[in-house]
Amino acid sequence: MSSQSSNPQESSETHDALELTHELSRRSFLRLSGLSLLSLGLPVHWRRPRLELPEGPLARIFEPSAELYGQPSFAAEKLETCLPDDLLPIDMAVFGDAVPEHNRIWYLIRGRGFLHSSSAQPVRNRPNASLDLPMGPARLMEVTVPFTDAHRAPRTRSSPS
Numbered sequence: 001m002s003s004q005s006s007n008p009q010e011s012s013e014t015h016d017a018l019e020l021t022h023e024l025s026r027r028s029f030l031r032l033s034g035l036s037l038l039s040l041g042l043p044v045h046w047r048r049p050r051l052e053l054p055e056g057p058l059a060r061i062f063e064p065s066a067e068l069y070g071q072p073s074f075a076a077e078k079l080e081t082c083l084p085d086d087l088l089p090i091d092m093a094v095f096g097d098a099v100p101e102h103n104r105i106w107y108l109i110r111g112r113g114f115l116h117s118s119s120a121q122p123v124r125n126r127p128n129a130s131l132d133l134p135m136g137p138a139r140l141m142e143v144t145v146p147f148t149d150a151h152r153a154p155r156t157r158s159s160p161s
Contacts, residue, residue, distance in 0.1 A: 057090040059107050059120035066119035072096030072106035079113040088115065090122065 061082045069076040072094050082088065089110040096106040096114070105117040 054089040054110070056124075058123050058125060059088045059090050059109065059115060060123045061086045061088070061119060062121050063119040066115060068109060068113035068115055070113055072108075072114045072116075074099065074116070076114070082115070082119075087123075088112065088120070093117070 061084055064084060066082045066086075067078045068080040068082065070079055071077075073096050075097070088107075091108040091110050094106050094108060094114075095104045096116070098104065100118075103116075103118055106114045107117060107120065107122075109115050
């Protein structure tokens with residue numbers, strides 16, 4: 001059985017689609033293949049820096065965006081916009097303008113400006129020791145890290161580490 005198409009137009013279209021614009025030598029192909037295989041073996045942790053958090057209280061942004069201001073007032077100059085789950089070191093809490101009346105607390109963010117407390121959750125970085133608990137009914141736990149994802153049930157295929 002022949003692998004060539006009986007239709008000459010179909011054969012030329014297939015040939016045109018497979019044509020390379022640059023010629024690839026055997027040496028270049030082997031070099032490119034070797035580098036591609038090596039890149040698959042690189043450890044992931046080399047690519048991402050480790051999250052290092054400063055000591056003391058932190059503010060975790062939970063709004064879609066939060067502004068840092070030059071003074072503890074919404075009328076002050078906006079210095080920077082923060083995104084959800086950003087962690088910012090809190091130097092101190094201060095009272096700001098009389099507006100809004102129900103919440104006048106602002107956080108002085110180390111070297112960056114003032115953040116209104118309504119956009120942030122105060123947290124600390126105190127990682128828990130790992131617990132080896134058997135699978136079972138729901139349990140109450142205290143989360144002592146700045147951010148965590150909640151899951152309804154543990155993954156059955158996850159590693160214990």
